[in-house]
Amino acid sequence: MRDFLEVFVAAFAFRSSSRLNFAPDDSILAIYRTLYPNRWTPDSLEVESFAKQVERRYLIGFATVWHEHLTLGELFGAAQHARGSRP
Numbered sequence: 001m002r003d004f005l006e007v008f009v010a011a012f013a014f015r016s017s018s019r020l021n022f023a024p025d026d027s028i029l030a031i032y033r034t035l036y037p038n039r040w041t042p043d044s045l046e047v048e049s050f051a052k053q054v055e056r057r058y059l060i061g062f063a064t065v066w067h068e069h070l071t072l073g074e075l076f077g078a079a080q081h082a083r084g085s086r087p
Contacts, residue, residue, distance in 0.1 A: 004076050007057060011050035024073025058082055 005019035012031070022031075028047065036043050051062035058079035065078045 001076060004079060005072070007053045008050060008072065011053055012046045013044065022072055024071060024076065026072050028070050028072065028075070029068055054079065 002019065005022060006016060008014075008022065009016060009019045012035070028050070032043075032047055035046070051066075054060065054075065055062050060078055060082040065075060
């Protein structure tokens, strides 16, 4: 779990020490919207960076699990399931 959270905080440019401040039921999009409450504010492509890292590291299609309320816990579970189903 810590490794997964490290990927998340790196993509969102949080300090590594903050990774344990996040909970399994935290919504990825809610965290993003907290950082960028105004839709017209340019972002740093945090969600896209996170998606790319998750796909690369855990070999899952981020788009296949993505929904507006996706939580860190759900994505972690999908990553673990994908990891367990590989030969």
